[in-house]
Amino acid sequence: MDIDLPIALILGQDGIINGAIYALLALAILLVFTVTRVLMIPQGEFVAFGALTMAALQAGQPARLVWLLAALAVAEAIADLIVLRTRRQGAQVTFSALLVKLAYPFVLAALLYNLPTATLPMPVQAMFTLAIIVPMGPQIYRLFFQPIASAPSLILLIAAIAVDVSLVGVSLFVFGPESASTAPFSEASFEFGSVNVSSQALWVVGSALALIVALWLFFSHTLHGKALRAAAVNRTGATLMGISPVFAGKASFLLATLLGALSGILIAPITPISFDSGFVISLKGFVGAIIGGLISYPLAAAGALAVGLIEAFAAFWASSYKEVIVFTLIIPFLLWRSLTRHTLEEEE
Amino acid sequence: MNASEEKLLEVRNLHVAYGKVEALQGVSLAIAKGRMGQIVTVIGPNGAGKTTLLSAIMGLLPSRGEIFFAGELEPVPEVGRMVRRGMNLVPEKRELFAEMSVEDNLILGAFQRYRQGYRDHDRSLREVFALFPRLLERRRQRAGTLSGGERQMVAIGRALMAQPTLLMLDEPSLGLAPLVVREIFRIIVELRKRGVSILLVEQNARAALQVADYAYVIETGGIVMEGQAENLRNDPRVIEAYLGLGQHQEKLA
Ligand SMILES: Nc1ncnc2c1ncn2[C@@H]1O[C@H](COP(=O)(O)OP(=O)(O)OP(=O)(O)O)[C@@H](O)[C@H]1O
Ligand SMILES: [Mg+2]
Numbered sequence: 001m002d003i004d005l006p007i008a009l010i011l012g013q014d015g016i017i018n019g020a021i022y023a024l025l026a027l028a029i030l031l032v033f034t035v036t037r038v039l040m041i042p043q044g045e046f047v048a049f050g051a052l053t054m055a056a057l058q059a060g061q062p063a064r065l066v067w068l069l070a071a072l073a074v075a076e077a078i079a080d081l082i083v084l085r086t087r088r089q090g091a092q093v094t095f096s097a098l099l100v101k102l103a104y105p106f107v108l109a110a111l112l113y114n115l116p117t118a119t120l121p122m123p124v125q126a127m128f129t130l131a132i133i134v135p136m137g138p139q140i141y142r143l144f145f146q147p148i149a150s151a152p153s154l155i156l157l158i159a160a161i162a163v164d165v166s167l168v169g170v171s172l173f174v175f176g177p178e179s180a181s182t183a184p185f186s187e188a189s190f191e192f193g194s195v196n197v198s199s200q201a202l203w204v205v206g207s208a209l210a211l212i213v214a215l216w217l218f219f220s221h222t223l224h225g226k227a228l229r230a231a232a233v234n235r236t237g238a239t240l241m242g243i244s245p246v247f248a249g250k251a252s253f254l255l256a257t258l259l260g261a262l263s264g265i266l267i268a269p270i271t272p273i274s275f276d277s278g279f280v281i282s283l284k285g286f287v288g289a290i291i292g293g294l295i296s297y298p299l300a301a302a303g304a305l306a307v308g309l310i311e312a313f314a315a316f317w318a319s320s321y322k323e324v325i326v327f328t329l330i331i332p333f334l335l336w337r338s339l340t341r342h343t344l345e346e347e348e
Numbered sequence: 349m350n351a352s353e354e355k356l357l358e359v360r361n362l363h364v365a366y367g368k369v370e371a372l373q374g375v376s377l378a379i380a381k382g383r384m385g386q387i388v389t390v391i392g393p394n395g396a397g398k399t400t401l402l403s404a405i406m407g408l409l410p411s412r413g414e415i416f417f418a419g420e421l422e423p424v425p426e427v428g429r430m431v432r433r434g435m436n437l438v439p440e441k442r443e444l445f446a447e448m449s450v451e452d453n454l455i456l457g458a459f460q461r462y463r464q465g466y467r468d469h470d471r472s473l474r475e476v477f478a479l480f481p482r483l484l485e486r487r488r489q490r491a492g493t494l495s496g497g498e499r500q501m502v503a504i505g506r507a508l509m510a511q512p513t514l515l516m517l518d519e520p521s522l523g524l525a526p527l528v529v530r531e532i533f534r535i536i537v538e539l540r541k542r543g544v545s546i547l548l549v550e551q552n553a554r555a556a557l558q559v560a561d562y563a564y565v566i567e568t569g570g571i572v573m574e575g576q577a578e579n580l581r582n583d584p585r586v587i588e589a590y591l592g593l594g595q596h597q598e599k600l601a
Contacts, residue, residue, distance in 0.1 A: 223455065223462050223469075230445045230456050237443035239408070241506070242431035242460030 003316065009195045011312045017201050017270060018284075019308020020208035021047075021263045025285030026292065026304040027215065028256035033294055034232035035252040036245075037153055038145055041160045044282030045167040046133055046257045050264020051273035052171070053129045055180035060118030064174045066132050070105035072139040077102045079143060108132065122185060126265050130258065137257030138250035145253075146246055164279065171275035179274035182265075204266045211262065212301065215255075228252060284311070284326060291333050303333075355416065356381040356514055356545050357405070357435075362413035364397075364404045371400040372411070373569040379514065379547060380562075385540040389548040389556040389577065391590055392566035398549040399440050401566070402516050405547075406430055406437045418513070431460045436512035440519050442503040446492030450483055453491045453502050457509030469509065476505040479535060497528035504535065508544075515539065516547040521555060533559055553590035557581045565590070 003011075025043050032040040053063050080098050108131055117125065144163050148155055188199040218225040231238040231248035239245060264273065288304025307326055314325040357379040364372040375397070379388045390398055404411035407425030415422045417433060445453050454476055458469035477484040480501045486494065491502055500520055507515055517536070521529040529552065536546055537559055550556035557563055560577040565586065573580065580586050 223459060226448070226452050226456055227459050229448065230452075233445045233447050234443055236408075236439070236441075237445055238456075239427050240406070240431070240437055240439065240443060241456050241510070242428045242463070243456070244428050 015309035015312030019305035022304035026288030044278030046260025047264040048278040050261035051268035137253035141253040184269040389560035434513035457506035
């Protein structure tokens, strides 16, 4: 099929928008993997959560997802109480911190069920969405991954799959089977020659760039960011500096959920999202991360952008094979990686 | 008996097992508290359990027995808490952050203090650079590309960033040229003057006994001898087992 310039530009625009989102996810996946060795398969679920929660708030429905947050908080409190009872002084949990963590989701729920969420300004809706979703990251780490932190990678992978499947189930229960999209951040659109660029597209790409710069600043210029990198580079060394693996694990999950939920909020006005969209989105982030060899952040971001572009053009030429084409992409990179494998193992 | 107030560190009857193998079988040792720091050394052959001992005290390995630090019993030592309380370990393998710069490696040594609310890392950094001027020249270099001696300096400097009261050094002279070894031992003595106590594990028994105040000899998981460092230096058994060979080698060299 022939492709002329305007079509190419439109496809390119789609590709860049999706690619920007995949890049954020690839970075999150890479961060979690290097710090905890967990392959963050549930990454895409937080995207779906972000989009669907935003849609629910805009439709004036109470965001029922807050009850998942509450359930996780209760489970975490029980786990912490057990630690508090069986362990010594010097355990990191204190009773008051535990109460605050336990109260938080219920205060949030009370607000959400009593405020007219549909009429709130969009930034406030976004804040609420993040307030519900982001704390789940550290909770999930605490409950499902911290207890098996030193288990073999295969066990961690199985746990990640189990968590993902459970989250999809919860998603169906909470949001129902219909897909949803949200209002764009603004209605404006711009003409660049023959191409019409929606302002939402600019929002997505601009926010993704801003987030990437913010992440870079965090990791290169703040002590906590450096501590997280240190934990990824050398776990024993980091532990000796008092950078506990638990702290690093929770922090990396926190950042990953933040990036996931933000991606969902950004993409929801452009792409309808349903409860089961997350997995495929995760996989595309993974393709990017794997292109980056699961170690290089810039390569992962570039790889994810390439995934977005290839996906857009594949959709035009052979739409039913779109996913197949994208995932087939991994194979040459895996081959290439396996040939240069020894360098990877040295990093471990 | 209560945890004696005059002791900075006291270890009583420490046992550590790797599976069924007991690597430490009831080790006891102490470091006195004083206005000046104390240097206490633990010497012994390969596989005696020296690294195991330091790891257990630091909370990296589970152990049985009693560990008192700064007058408090640590029922289950936990690394973060030990660092917060002023203990620091420079491990045998250094464990630097290879992909990060020298300066970042050092700054991370102050992480625990930073979390506790102290904001004195810039001053600590200047002190470390004053102690190791060579690191100042190389502060932008990636730690993974440093020479062995420079790496050891970063490892020690990084530990000092936490402003420890007890610094545990696991074979700081391992694999270093004699000139660098002398430099490292000069620093160790300097640190004692500044009030830092040091638990020094060494194979280089001669150098260790030279700087130490008190010494223990550990063999296959148990302390077999202890005493003032100068007494051990002149003890015929120590000379034969740990110093004699060294003398011989030095003559050859
Ligand atoms: N992770 C481990 N698993 C099983 N055995 C171990 C482990 N680490 C050490 N050991 C054993 O425990 C004993 C003490 O080892 P340790 O490393 O403490 O000795 P060391 O005195 O530090 O020796 P070196 O002078 O060679 O560093 C050795 O027999 C060693 O083989
Ligand atoms: Mg050793």
